[in-house]
Each structure stands twice: as C-alpha cells, then as structure tokens.
C-alpha cells in the first residue's frame with residue numbers, strides 16, 4: 001500500500017473550541033510532509049488524532065497495518081528525559097517502555113546515526129538544546145519505525161543546532177523513513193519537505209509540493225504564501 005495513513009473528515013472540539021474541523025489527509029510512503037499553520041491552527045491536535053492519542057469526535061483514521069504504533073516513532077514538543085541519567089540510559093529506558101530491549105551496539109548505532117556518538121555518557125539534562133532534540137529523535141527511532149512524527153523538531157534551537165536536526169531528518173528520509181513534521185520556519189519547510197499541508201482554523205487550506213504551491217499562488221517564497229493565506 002502506498003499510503004501509510006488516510007484520515008477522513010476529522011473533527012475534534014475542546015469545549016467551545018473547534019480545534020479540528022473536517023480535516024482529511026493522507027500520509028504517503030517515502031514523503032517528508034510538513035504541517036504548517038498559525039499557533040492554535042490545530043496541527044498538534046491533528047497529530048494526536050493521527051497517532052491515536054486522542055479520539056476524534058467525528059471522522060476516521062485508516063492505517064496501512066494492524067499495529068501501526070509498532071511502526072511509528074514520535075517526538076513530541078518536549079521529551080521528559082529522566083534527569084540524572086545519561087543519554088544512553090535514557091535511550092534504554094524509553095525503548096523499554098516501547099517494549100524494545102536495545103543492546104549496547106544498537107544504542108551506539110542509534111546515537112551515531114543521530115550524531116550523538118560522543119554524548120552517550122552525558123546526563124540528558126546537560127546536553128545542549130540541539131543534542132536533546134536529537135536524543136528525542138534517537139529515542140523515537142529505537143524501534144526502527146517506518147514513519148516518524150516530529151512536532152516542531154527545531155523550535156527554540158540556535159542556527160547550528162537547527163542545521164544538525166535538519167541534516168538528521170534528511171539522512172533519515174534518505175535511508176527510507178517517512179517523516180511528518182510541524183514547523184513555523186518556512187525556509188526550513190522549503191528545504192526539508194517534499195509536500196506541505198497548511199492548516200488554518202482546523203482545516204486544510206492549501207496542500208502540495210513546495211514549488212508547485214509557490215507557482216499556484218504566484219508567491220516568491222513559502223513565508224509570503226503563508227502570510228497571505230493565513231491572513232485571509
């Protein structure tokens with residue numbers, strides 16, 4: 001099946017707030033999909049619905065396999081590391097939660113893939129912001145998922161750390177992992193994403209490959225497009 005996930009007419013309300021309002025989308029194999037949209041647009045709620053962390057009030061989500069959670073890795077906006085424990089120990093403990101026992105070698109491999117080969121013995125809370133994000137991604141990769149969800153993986157990082165995380169996402173995608181991520185950095189979205197979904201008021205208002213979207217809306221860059229569409 002070429003689709004990982006197919007969501008149909010999702011709706012989710014918190015009290016008076018209609019956070020997601022009739023949203024349909026698909027997640028395809030091999031893509032790096034960016035979800036963009038203003039604060040409060042419904043991106044994180046949509047991710048939660050896709051991941052089965054929340055139940056939609058209406059609509060449905062179809063998965064490509066019977067046990068999707070075993071094949072999906074998730075990095076949420078903040079990862080509560082076990083303080084006082086090293087990066088390696090955190091990896092082992094989080095993996096155990098997912099029912100995965102990692103050998104020393106597997107931990108070394110994952111840390112190396114995520115550029116953390118020298119940070120394994122450092123307590124997680126002492127790692128830099130970029131290293132912590134990469135550790136969160138390494139943890140999300142522990143069970144070798146086919147699909148990775150990253151919620152604002154580069155938020156609040158300095159330029160070097162952002163670049164490190166971007167390079168990691170690119171290398172994971174090249175190695176065959178499909179990625180869905182959210183970001184408020186339109187330059188980054190243009191660099192990383194093979195497809196973009198723009199969410200506003202809980203619904204998709206634009207969708208397509210970055211360059212096609214620019215052409216379609218005759219915009220110079222994604223930021224211009226974003227500002228134009230989110231202001232309408």
Ligand SMILES: Nc1ncnc2c1ncn2[C@@H]1O[C@H](COP(=O)(O)OP(=O)(O)OP(=O)(O)O)[C@@H](O)[C@H]1O
Nearest residue numbers: 014017018019037038039040041042043044045046
């Ligand atoms: N648990 C909750 N209870 C009540 N309201 C919520 C809850 N979670 C989200 N909301 C509201 O639902 C709307 C959508 O929130 P959501 O976090 O999905 O947006 P977002 O696009 O991810 O925003 P951001 O870019 O700021 O992370 C917002 O108005 C938010 O205040």
